[in-house]
Amino acid sequence: MSIEVCNLVRLAPGTQQRLLDDVSLKVPDGAFVALVGPSGAGKTTLLRAIAGLDGCNSGSVLLDDRPMTSVKDRAGRMGFVFQNYALFPHMTVARNIAFGLDVLPRGERPARSAIAKRVEELLELMQLQGMGGKHPAKLSGGQRQRVALARALATGPRVLLLDEPFGALDPIVRRSIRTWLRELHDTLGLTTILVTHDQEEALEIADRIVVMQSGRIMQDATPQDLDEQPATEFVMEFLGEAVSFAGEVRHGRMIADDALVLPFAVPEGVTDGPITAMIRPYEMTIKKPASEQDVLSLYAAPRGTRNGYRHYTLQLGERIIPFYRPVEAADAQVQGVALDIGRARLFRQGLLCG
Amino acid sequence: MTLSRLAFFRAGGSALPGYRLSLTLTLAWTGFFIILPLSTLLVYPWQGGPAAMLSALHDSRMLAALWTSFSCAGIAAACNIPFGFLLAWALARGHLPGRRLADALIDLPLALPTAVSGITLATLYGPHGWLGAVLAEFGISVSYNKTGIVLALMFVGLPFVVRAVEPVLRNLPQELEEAAHLLGARPWQVFMRVIAAPVLPALITGFGLAFARGIGEYGSVIFIAGNQPFKSEIAPLLIVVRLQEFDYPGATAIALVLLCVSLLSLALIGGVRRRFALWSEPA
Numbered sequence: 177m178s179i180e181v182c183n184l185v186r187l188a189p190g191t192q193q194r195l196l197d198d199v200s201l202k203v204p205d206g207a208f209v210a211l212v213g214p215s216g217a218g219k220t221t222l223l224r225a226i227a228g229l230d231g232c233n234s235g236s237v238l239l240d241d242r243p244m245t246s247v248k249d250r251a252g253r254m255g256f257v258f259q260n261y262a263l264f265p266h267m268t269v270a271r272n273i274a275f276g277l278d279v280l281p282r283g284e285r286p287a288r289s290a291i292a293k294r295v296e297e298l299l300e301l302m303q304l305q306g307m308g309g310k311h312p313a314k315l316s317g318g319q320r321q322r323v324a325l326a327r328a329l330a331t332g333p334r335v336l337l338l339d340e341p342f343g344a345l346d347p348i349v350r351r352s353i354r355t356w357l358r359e360l361h362d363t364l365g366l367t368t369i370l371v372t373h374d375q376e377e378a379l380e381i382a383d384r385i386v387v388m389q390s391g392r393i394m395q396d397a398t399p400q401d402l403d404e405q406p407a408t409e410f411v412m413e414f415l416g417e418a419v420s421f422a423g424e425v426r427h428g429r430m431i432a433d434d435a436l437v438l439p440f441a442v443p444e445g446v447t448d449g450p451i452t453a454m455i456r457p458y459e460m461t462i463k464k465p466a467s468e469q470d471v472l473s474l475y476a477a478p479r480g481t482r483n484g485y486r487h488y489t490l491q492l493g494e495r496i497i498p499f500y501r502p503v504e505a506a507d508a509q510v511q512g513v514a515l516d517i518g519r520a521r522l523f524r525q526g527l528l529c530g
Numbered sequence: 531m532t533l534s535r536l537a538f539f540r541a542g543g544s545a546l547p548g549y550r551l552s553l554t555l556t557l558a559w560t561g562f563f564i565i566l567p568l569s570t571l572l573v574y575p576w577q578g579g580p581a582a583m584l585s586a587l588h589d590s591r592m593l594a595a596l597w598t599s600f601s602c603a604g605i606a607a608a609c610n611i612p613f614g615f616l617l618a619w620a621l622a623r624g625h626l627p628g629r630r631l632a633d634a635l636i637d638l639p640l641a642l643p644t645a646v647s648g649i650t651l652a653t654l655y656g657p658h659g660w661l662g663a664v665l666a667e668f669g670i671s672v673s674y675n676k677t678g679i680v681l682a683l684m685f686v687g688l689p690f691v692v693r694a695v696e697p698v699l700r701n702l703p704q705e706l707e708e709a710a711h712l713l714g715a716r717p718w719q720v721f722m723r724v725i726a727a728p729v730l731p732a733l734i735t736g737f738g739l740a741f742a743r744g745i746g747e748y749g750s751v752i753f754i755a756g757n758q759p760f761k762s763e764i765a766p767l768l769i770v771v772r773l774q775e776f777d778y779p780g781a782t783a784i785a786l787v788l789l790c791v792s793l794l795s796l797a798l799i800g801g802v803r804r805r806f807a808l809w810s811e812p813a
Contacts, residue, residue, distance in 0.1 A: 229708050251714035268726045276713035279723070331714065370811035 177240050177251070177334035177367050179203040181260040183236035184225055184349050195221045196232065197391040201382075203369060205334075208361050209283035210378035213388035214414070220259075220339055220373045222388070226369065227256050227337055239335070252276060255328030259340040261320045263312040269323050270308035271294050278329040295485045298326040300359075318349040325357075329364070335370045336361070342377065354381055375415050409526045412454045419460070419497045421453045421517060430522065434493050436474055438463060446529055458485055458500040460519075462512040475511045490515070568772030573787060575782040586783035591759050592768060596787060599765040600795075601742025606683030607691075607737045613684075614691025614736060615729070621692070622699040628681055635694075639686045644749025651682050652753040674756030679764065682750045686739030698729050731807035738799035745792055 179204070196218050203209050211219040218328040224230045226248040228236055237244045244250050264272050268294075271278075277291045286294070299308055302322040308326070312320055321341060328336065341357075342350045349446035358381050361368050364441075372378050378385050379399045387394045387410075395407040406412035409420070423432035425448050431439045432453065462474055476499055485500040492515070522529050546552075575583050586592075620626065621633055639647060655662040655672040665672055672678050702725065710724040748766040755762045765788055772781035 227712060229712070245712045251712060254710045254712065256709065258705045258709060260703060260705060262703060262709040264706060264710075264724060264728070266730075275710070275715070275723075277714040279710075279713065279719045327709075327713070 177410060179226060179335060179367060179369070179385045180238040180241070181222070181226060182236050182238065184222070184232050184237070186221060186230065194391050196225065196235075199235070199391070199393055200388060201393065201396065203367060203404060205367055205382060206365060208358065208368045208382050209370070209384045209386060210380045210382035211369065211386050211388060212373065212375050212414070213394075214528055215373065216390075217388040218391040219373075219388050221391075223337055223339055223369060223371050224479075227254055229256075252280075252331040253333050254335045254337060255325075255331075255333040256337045257321075257324045257328050257339065257341050259343055261312075261321055261324040263320060263327070265312055267311075268308065269304065269310050269312065269315070270299075272312065272323055273298050273308075273326045273330050284462045294330060298330060302326045303328075316344050318353060320347065321353060325360075334365075334367060336366045338368065338370045340373070342372070342374075350377075357381065363454045379415070382490045387414060405528060406521060407528055409452065409454060409523045412521060412523075415497060417457055418454045419457060421455070421520065423451055423453060425449060425451050425522075430520075432517070434515075436492060436514050436517050438514045440516070441520060446522060447522075449524075452523045452528070453517060454523060455520035457487075458499040458502075459517075460499055461516045462499075463516055464512045474513065474515065567773060568789070571657045571782060575779055575786050580777045586780050587782070587787065588750050589808055591763075592765070592780075592784050592787070594760045595763045595765045595768040596791070598676065598718065598761075598763060598782070599681065599745055599788075602679040602683055602764070603687075603747075605745050606680045606687055607740040609680070609684050610687050610691045610740050611733055613739055614688055614740075615695055615733065617688070617728075618692045618699050622696050636689050638689075638690050644686065644747065645753075647685055647750040648682065648753035651678075651685060651750065655681065655754060662684055673754050674758075675762050678754040678756070679751050679762060682754050683740075683744040683747055686747055686750050687743050690739035690743060691736035692732070694739060695729055697727075698732040699758040702728060731803050734803040734806060736794060738794060738803070741799070742792065742796055745788065 181201040184196050184199045188195050213219050225232050228250050273295045274291050299305055304322055322489050385394045385399055385402055389410055395411050412418050421432040423430055425442055425446055429439045430442050476490050479487040479489055484503050486503055489500045490499045534766055556624045653659050657666055662672055706724050707720055710720045751765055757763050757767055769784050
């Protein structure tokens, strides 16, 4: 099922503050989209608006090109998993999962045995065999998470909306449930929208990432595009550690204000004038001294090894910047005369250029 | 249970400082203030011999008074359940103006001397009271019969239901309702299955507290009840009557029966509550 959000505006009740500022978003059938952004960016607000839980001041939400006006329109067609799971505490796991079927009008409700069978199926799918008789209070976080998913999926919705579903889980469970969720999405052919503030999680699980900031969508792109062409300084910053260099473009070359940074050629079309270059710590290199006699002017202090990169800090004039090198190259020179930032992205007024 | 019992006898290893001392003090205190008076109550009625006791227990006026007390307390507590639930709901969820004032007013019956409530109710519902006069026009008599007793007991019992239910409602995440809506539940289904059901144990607790208060209530009832023997006389009043007649064995016999039946019904209510609250017990 495709989802389309058109010009959604939502004001904070009683004020003019825009929680959602003219948000439009198209999610094609079968896509796995992650909404990311800092706290207060409007991710959850957007997700709740899509689910119809909060009203909006203007704009519309279309499901397979049909406008959805109330929660009732969406009932049973959209599965929603809350951040705190919102499991019914007084019902057993099986009754929780069956809820969406139990509340159907008598004419549409499946027979009791059919419901029980469906619950068994879902328990198996969620790897919760034998848990049907327990109450949610007796389950672990990961299990509750899966019960919430099973409950959302019981009525066979084509759309799954997840609000920070991994927030309360420990890192190991988090990783395994993440992969498992992606598999589930593919097996069931769902259209999934996931809200998270963890950009790594988003990069790993989603086909498309929507970066939000103060109620607006800053960029909507594949993880690869996002990495290569971040639309704004904020997106660049948000998706991972970045070092920025203020400077100026002169005659097609970027000259950084910092001493010891090598000038580099900018792409065509970047006009002369002030500019900001941003680069990931692992994309920088140190230029070795031309000869043994050269004065050693840059020194990288080691700060441990993580994920196949050796981490260093570089003293660059007044500031200290991070600098990573792959472990296999780490024995090579980590001191030299200048810093090469030729792979940096260039921004003017916060927007990507070039 | 067994663990804590063991801890008392071998408290040397307890991490809490002064554990044994404080436990001893607590037990002595409860013993002195609760067990001792209760045990005299158990012993005293038998001093006149079993025969006197038996005849006292066969007093039909006493049985009628006990029946009045228990039935009226039960009806009043039951009536308080829907009202108390709604009030707790409004306090927990509604953001109505004057909510704080309402919040304070609800506890008023607890603080008010019961005689004050009694006089207020009697003047309000009496044959010449503001409401009583209007109701009398329609041939409805509220005072000087059981309706009046129930009314008075509802007044004093309401805070117990509200205060038992309100925190539970408050702690019920709003997401539960939203989840139920999204899963296709209609409004009354959301209410019955997702809101009322988890609150049920608290409602039963509230019922139990209001009921217990209703049985023991004296001051607010006697002004409005009319206190006719066999009709609208409550058991606590009969105890006072017996005491004024210097019939101490008779008074204590009623007290004993009152005590036993109260204990029994409270235990019963507790059992029912536990039956419905199985889910909330930790593993």
